[in-house]
Amino acid sequence: MKVAFRKNQAVNASRLVCTILVIGLVTVSAHAQTGSISGVVRDAGSGETLILANVILQNTTVGAATNTAGFYSLVDIAPGSYVLVCSYIGYSPATLEVNVEDGSRLRVDIQLQPGGLSVGEIVVSAERDLYDDARRVGVAQMKTDLVRRIPSVLEADVFRSLQLLPGIKAASDYSSGLYIRGGSPDQTLILLDRTTVYNPSHFFGFFSTFNPDAVKDVQVYRGAYPARYGGRLGSVVDIYNKDGNRNRTAGRVSLGLLASRAIVEGPYKWGSWMLAVRRSTLEPLLSVLKKQDVEGVPESFYFVDANGKLNIDASPDDQVSLTFYAGRDDLRLPFLEDAGADLSYGNRTFSANWTHISSSSLFSTVTLTASRYFSEPRFVIGGTEIGRRNDVYDVSAQAGFEFAASDHHILTGGVWGGVFTFRLRDSFDNQETLNERTQSPYGGLYVEDMFRPSVPWTIRAGFRLSYFDEGRYLRLEPRVSLERTVSDRVTVRAGYGRYYQFLTLVTSELFTGMRPVLANLSSLFPETMPK
Numbered sequence: 001m002k003v004a005f006r007k008n009q010a011v012n013a014s015r016l017v018c019t020i021l022v023i024g025l026v027t028v029s030a031h032a033q034t035g036s037i038s039g040v041v042r043d044a045g046s047g048e049t050l051i052l053a054n055v056i057l058q059n060t061t062v063g064a065a066t067n068t069a070g071f072y073s074l075v076d077i078a079p080g081s082y083v084l085v086c087s088y089i090g091y092s093p094a095t096l097e098v099n100v101e102d103g104s105r106l107r108v109d110i111q112l113q114p115g116g117l118s119v120g121e122i123v124v125s126a127e128r129d130l131y132d133d134a135r136r137v138g139v140a141q142m143k144t145d146l147v148r149r150i151p152s153v154l155e156a157d158v159f160r161s162l163q164l165l166p167g168i169k170a171a172s173d174y175s176s177g178l179y180i181r182g183g184s185p186d187q188t189l190i191l192l193d194r195t196t197v198y199n200p201s202h203f204f205g206f207f208s209t210f211n212p213d214a215v216k217d218v219q220v221y222r223g224a225y226p227a228r229y230g231g232r233l234g235s236v237v238d239i240y241n242k243d244g245n246r247n248r249t250a251g252r253v254s255l256g257l258l259a260s261r262a263i264v265e266g267p268y269k270w271g272s273w274m275l276a277v278r279r280s281t282l283e284p285l286l287s288v289l290k291k292q293d294v295e296g297v298p299e300s301f302y303f304v305d306a307n308g309k310l311n312i313d314a315s316p317d318d319q320v321s322l323t324f325y326a327g328r329d330d331l332r333l334p335f336l337e338d339a340g341a342d343l344s345y346g347n348r349t350f351s352a353n354w355t356h357i358s359s360s361s362l363f364s365t366v367t368l369t370a371s372r373y374f375s376e377p378r379f380v381i382g383g384t385e386i387g388r389r390n391d392v393y394d395v396s397a398q399a400g401f402e403f404a405a406s407d408h409h410i411l412t413g414g415v416w417g418g419v420f421t422f423r424l425r426d427s428f429d430n431q432e433t434l435n436e437r438t439q440s441p442y443g444g445l446y447v448e449d450m451f452r453p454s455v456p457w458t459i460r461a462g463f464r465l466s467y468f469d470e471g472r473y474l475r476l477e478p479r480v481s482l483e484r485t486v487s488d489r490v491t492v493r494a495g496y497g498r499y500y501q502f503l504t505l506v507t508s509e510l511f512t513g514m515r516p517v518l519a520n521l522s523s524l525f526p527e528t529m530p531k
Helices: 007-026 144-149 158-162 283-291 515-524
Strands: 035-043 054-057 063-065 071-077 080-087 094-100 105-107 110-112 139-143 188-192 215-221 235-241 250-254 259-268 271-280 300-315 318-336 339-357 362-381 384-404 409-428 431-451 457-468 473-485 491-497
Touching: 035 094, 054 071, 063 071, 071 384, 080 110, 094 110, 139 144, 139 158, 144 158, 144 215, 158 215, 283 300
Parallel strands: 035 105, 035 110, 188 235
Antiparallel strands: 035 071, 054 063, 054 080, 080 094, 139 215, 215 235, 250 259, 259 271, 271 300, 300 318, 318 339, 339 362, 362 384, 384 409, 409 431, 431 457, 457 473, 473 491
């Protein structure tokens, strides 16, 4: 929830957060008579890491969920023999016997087999899992296998599938923009492999830029999001690409009326790789619309995007991944005998990420990112050219850690800094009329503690210190969320946070040439278009 607080209330909240963090730090101590278990959970078939898989010691309260790299850590385990159980939705649970000795640090990597189908009576049941991280206040997780199975408007799409979740809606039937808990699309931070993506849309918002074949996992924070995220008021959509199949080379091709997709992935000597492409196949549809003399049909239009990822297993404890995305829309539209419009826009992103397992209780990451959005509309009227070029650049570096201080405390922290650049240029009849450039360094420092004082309680408290150079903004953002499990069917949650946004999206309605085309799709394909 987002509530405006007076200054003294914000100070009191900051003091509360600091008190909880101090308690967490004080409890960090060496336990000579305990051991630990850590490792990585993967899909046995493809070798993909599994995010938010649950790992517990049977008949104990010790457990954890894997992070975004598939890593888990169980600490402060008393010496003895245990049964380690790992579970994940859609996979058969894995059960392992482990023996923990004084001061032992066990590395146990787990591979889960996808769940099979059995013929005959089917019994569906579920048990509440104590350490299911996906139950956090305001958090939803969606796997891309589900995205591909959900009935869609001609083409599977990540953002359109997210619009089916509670608290998320679309601007219209022709938009993939996300309005989360009443916040506008520019109030949502969108990340692809830790890289900020600006205006992620194809086909004038009809599709998002994210190819469902290339995406592994999507996490949506609809409110009270963790301190590691900042720069937006409302929500966060955190998307991760597939790592690539580590066991065999495989591929898949999907043909569609509006777009077709292909993906190929496989192992190599030092790790795995993945390449996915998608291109619109609108040419037959545009030809039909032209024959029917539909107004506003483009002379040509296409969109294309490509995702790629290369994983390098430098050691059992070190992994480096290189990820890129490139997408583009290109349109040519005549609207008078001597007038026409050309429009190109798209995104480019790149990230280099290093993950390091320092010990059974300490996990760290270092990430370099680069993102670019461009828009280049050009109009020619009576031989006179009117043009605009809009560019957004964002280059950043991030470093973070997760430290399992004890079975009651998990500390996270890190820094995130970069340079944001915006440039806008206008021209009329090949003469430049406007050239504006804004460049601003920015940064963030965050610390957060997840505290479980007892089985029914989970408390997350932290703060973020954000800086944006344009305007000399320096803001402290305390974050607190509490969860109390009352019974197997009832859980009470509450969250508080202060959030600041230094950028605002300004949209232009100068170009609406595709609206007649979109409106006529429903008449040609009434059984597939939204009502």
